[in-house]
Amino acid sequence: xxxxxxxxxxxxxxxxxxxxxxxxxxxxxxxxxxxxxxxxxxxxxxxxxxxxxxxxxxxxxxxxxxxxxxxxxxxxxxxxxxxxxxxxxxxxxxxxxxxxxxxxxxxxxxxxxxxxxxxxxxxxxxxxxxxxxxxxxxxxxxxxxxxxxxxxxxxxxxxxxxxxxxxxxxxxxxxxxxxxxxxxxxxxxxxxxxxxxxxxxxxxxxxxxxxxxxxxxxxxxxxxxxxxxxxxxxxxxxxxxxxxxxxxxxxxxxxxxxxxxxxxxxxxxxxxxxxxxxxxxxxxxxxxxxxxxxxxxxxxxxxx
Amino acid sequence: xxxxxxxxxxxxxxxxxxxxxxxxxxxxxxxxxxxxxxxxxxxxxxxxxxxxxxxxxxxxxxxxxxxxxxxxxxxxxxxxxxxxxxxxxxxxxxxxxxxxxxxxxxxxxxxxxxxxxxxxxxxxxxxxxxxxxxxxxxxxxxxxxxxxxxxxxxxxxxxxxxxxxxxxxxxxxxxxxxxxxxxxxxxxxxxxxxxxxxxxxxxxxxxxxxxxxxxxxxxxxxxxxxxxxxxxxxxxxxxxxxxxxxxxxxxxxxxxxxxxxxxxxxxxxxxxxxxxxxxxxxxxxxxxxxxxxxxxxxxxxxxxxxxxxxxxxxxxxxxxxxxxxxxxxxxxxxxxxxxxxxxxxxxxxxxxxxxxxxxxxxxxxxxxxxxxxxxxxxxxxxxxxxxxxxxxxxxxxxxxxxxxxxxxxxxxxxxxxxxxxxxxxxxxxxxxxxxxxxxxxx
Numbered sequence: 001x002x003x004x005x006x007x008x009x010x011x012x013x014x015x016x017x018x019x020x021x022x023x024x025x026x027x028x029x030x031x032x033x034x035x036x037x038x039x040x041x042x043x044x045x046x047x048x049x050x051x052x053x054x055x056x057x058x059x060x061x062x063x064x065x066x067x068x069x070x071x072x073x074x075x076x077x078x079x080x081x082x083x084x085x086x087x088x089x090x091x092x093x094x095x096x097x098x099x100x101x102x103x104x105x106x107x108x109x110x111x112x113x114x115x116x117x118x119x120x121x122x123x124x125x126x127x128x129x130x131x132x133x134x135x136x137x138x139x140x141x142x143x144x145x146x147x148x149x150x151x152x153x154x155x156x157x158x159x160x161x162x163x164x165x166x167x168x169x170x171x172x173x174x175x176x177x178x179x180x181x182x183x184x185x186x187x188x189x190x191x192x193x194x195x196x197x198x199x200x201x202x203x204x205x206x207x208x209x210x211x212x213x214x215x216x217x218x219x220x221x222x223x224x225x226x227x228x229x230x231x232x233x234x235x236x237x238x239x240x241x242x243x244x245x246x247x248x249x250x251x252x253x254x255x256x257x258x259x260x261x262x263x264x265x266x267x268x269x270x271x272x273x274x275x276x277x278x279x280x281x282x283x284x285x286x287x288x289x290x291x292x293x294x295x296x297x298x299x300x301x302x303x304x
Numbered sequence: 305x306x307x308x309x310x311x312x313x314x315x316x317x318x319x320x321x322x323x324x325x326x327x328x329x330x331x332x333x334x335x336x337x338x339x340x341x342x343x344x345x346x347x348x349x350x351x352x353x354x355x356x357x358x359x360x361x362x363x364x365x366x367x368x369x370x371x372x373x374x375x376x377x378x379x380x381x382x383x384x385x386x387x388x389x390x391x392x393x394x395x396x397x398x399x400x401x402x403x404x405x406x407x408x409x410x411x412x413x414x415x416x417x418x419x420x421x422x423x424x425x426x427x428x429x430x431x432x433x434x435x436x437x438x439x440x441x442x443x444x445x446x447x448x449x450x451x452x453x454x455x456x457x458x459x460x461x462x463x464x465x466x467x468x469x470x471x472x473x474x475x476x477x478x479x480x481x482x483x484x485x486x487x488x489x490x491x492x493x494x495x496x497x498x499x500x501x502x503x504x505x506x507x508x509x510x511x512x513x514x515x516x517x518x519x520x521x522x523x524x525x526x527x528x529x530x531x532x533x534x535x536x537x538x539x540x541x542x543x544x545x546x547x548x549x550x551x552x553x554x555x556x557x558x559x560x561x562x563x564x565x566x567x568x569x570x571x572x573x574x575x576x577x578x579x580x581x582x583x584x585x586x587x588x589x590x591x592x593x594x595x596x597x598x599x600x601x602x603x604x605x606x607x608x609x610x611x612x613x614x615x616x617x618x619x620x621x622x623x624x625x626x627x628x629x630x631x632x633x634x635x636x637x638x639x640x641x642x643x644x645x646x647x648x649x650x651x652x653x654x655x656x657x658x659x660x661x662x663x664x665x666x667x668x669x670x671x672x673x674x675x676x677x678x679x680x681x682x683x684x685x686x687x688x689x690x691x692x693x694x695x696x697x698x699x700x701x702x703x704x705x706x707x708x709x710x711x712x713x714x715x716x717x718x719x720x721x722x723x724x725x726x727x728x729x730x731x732x733x734x735x736x737x738x739x740x741x742x743x744x745x746x
Contacts, residue, residue, distance in 0.1 A: 250712075
């Protein structure tokens with residue numbers, strides 16, 4: 001009897017200490033996370049012109065569905081997402097498998113070379129790509145000197161090619177980053193499995209498809225979710241390839257590089273500042289990310 | 305030990321919160337007091353003026369000049385002139401004005417004319433009303449109109465973006481054209497000349513951003529039209545100037561007389577390295593043209609080509625900006641006094657910045673000074689500023705409204721289809737108008 005009451009007391013003090021210790025973190029999270037989340041939702045029910053606000057309820061969400069610019073931005077974002085992410089992840093997986101082979105020389109050099117782009121600044125590499133892909137830039141000169149093309153390719157001057165350019169740029173920047181995740185995953189696969197497979201007569205390709213990919217599944221899901229989030233928030237590359245839209249009126253030729261995040265920026269800072277509508281668009285990004293992540297978990301994830 | 309440490313951390317955190325709270329609430333009250341004190345008590349100005357502007361070779365350099373002149377009579381005033389890229393400056397202004405915290409704001413800021421009404425209407429009460437404090441009658445009308453809202457004038461007009469047709473005299477001569485052949489052209493004539501130049505010299509006539517709306521704005525203002533009616537309602541489909549401008553854009557591209565460029569750097573490079581024979585743009589480009597010393601004496605300026613519709617003049621405008629004072633500035637009176645004495649009263653200052661920087665102000669009393677009448681050796685001894693002053697008087701006044709950049713984006717969203725011939729101009733404008741309507745839905 002006595003024992004249990006002291007235990008209760010001790011529990012209570014423990015609890016109190018526990019709450020005390022996490023209270024600071026809680027306060028900080030509330031101020032810097034929960035409050036902005038709540039407030040931006042409140043904001044998304046407003047039509048704003050700078051500091052002039054008017055409550056419009058869910059009108060912003062209705063307007064969104066009829067806004068051709070939003071739909072265009074959504075389309076562009078999904079084009080990048082559907083084409084670039086699979087290419088990048090597949091490349092990353094292939095590179096990782098090759099570089100995991102002990103018989104290859106200078107593995108460290110290759111790994112570093114592939115990972116290096118991931119530590120360069122987003123703005124710096126985008127500007128570099130802009131220079132390389134200009135109509136008289138390095139890439140066109142190279143291709144013309146090699147007689148692969150006759151006329152310079154209008155990389156950044158044509159709606160189609162500008163999309164190609166940004167996909168190349170993104171792939172260069174992020175493939176190595178994803179490769180590192182796969183590499184660390186591959187180190188955890190016991191060699192015996194491959195040996196057994198070899199004895200059973202499985203070729204390298206079959207080993208890759210039947211062993212590597214299934215075992216790496218959780219990591220593949222993780223990288224694809226990270227890439228999904230990254231692509232939906234794509235901002236630096238289109239912004240800088242189009243020079244922030246300061247000398248051009250659109251983001252890329254015919255708004256071909258307009259992404260959701262750039263649209264949010266334009267709504268807030270380039271056009272008449274409609275922070276309410278911009279908040280609405282950012283909420284939509286959150287929903288899309290949530291839905292896509294859910295699908296990816298369901299399709300490819302483990303039961304647990 | 306651990307307990308005391310965590311207690312310390314806790315106390316520090318709480319203190320920092322309190323400090324934050326203080327920062328945001330106190331200063332405005334403080335500053336009001338300080339302001340009235342200064343206004344009433346001291347005749348000599350003191351305090352610190354923070355000024356935001358972009359372009360170190362132009363706006364910043366000119367502001368430095370103004371500072372030096374003002375300091376002679378007001379040695380106690382401190383200046384902090386901050387150079388921020390235009391895009392970043394606008395973003396910073398938006399964030400600070402929207403937050404309602406005035407600490408981060410400068411006392412004086414530069415705002416581009418196309419954006420003036422947007423700031424004035426989006427942040428009412430944030431900019432100082434300068435009606436009666438500055439003699440706005442001395443400035444060119446169209447500049448003053450841009451900064452007027454509900455009968456109050458909020459800024460001090462600065463540079464004009466009066467436009468001209470800058471050309472390489474040597475290339476044009478090679479193609480068989482003299483200066484007198486280039487006066488008062490229409491765009492159709494311009495394109496014909498461009499074809500000859502391309503044929504005879506192999507050079508492109510124009511550096512041309514396929515998605516750059518600058519030239520279109522020049523064309524529209526030359527006709528006294530804009531993307532909107534005077535009352536601010538969208539007018540794209542029923543607007544002969546817009547239609548003609550889009551047609552001209554397509555004609556220029558189809559004529560194969562352009563060097564397609566992407567962004568400012570490529571655009572400037574194309575005439576600096578001699579790839580293009582001309583450029584049609586605002587007067588502020590003179591600095592960039594002169595940056596290539598080896599081309600001295602090889603340039604000339606002619607009036608801007610006009611659209612082939614009635615009312616279109618051979619004079620237009622691109623860009624230009626003006627100074628604004630922040631209403632809650634601690635040194636508002638000093639800021640206004642500074643702008644008033646230098647930018648709205650100092651004739652010599654305008655002569656100096658014109659001579660040094662090629663800056664053409666919109667302050668009319670200064671437009672008869674000695675620097676204006678000077679021959680410019682770079683432009684083959686042409687009296688270019690006399691010419692520009694004359695053209696400036698013809699620039700049609702246009703109400704840019706709030707949504708210039710939205711309209712620009714809507715039009716250039718469909719331009720690739722127009723260039724490729726996938727859309728007729730009527731359909732393209734219909735589509736653009738639809739876009740724009742949704743974009744600025746009220």
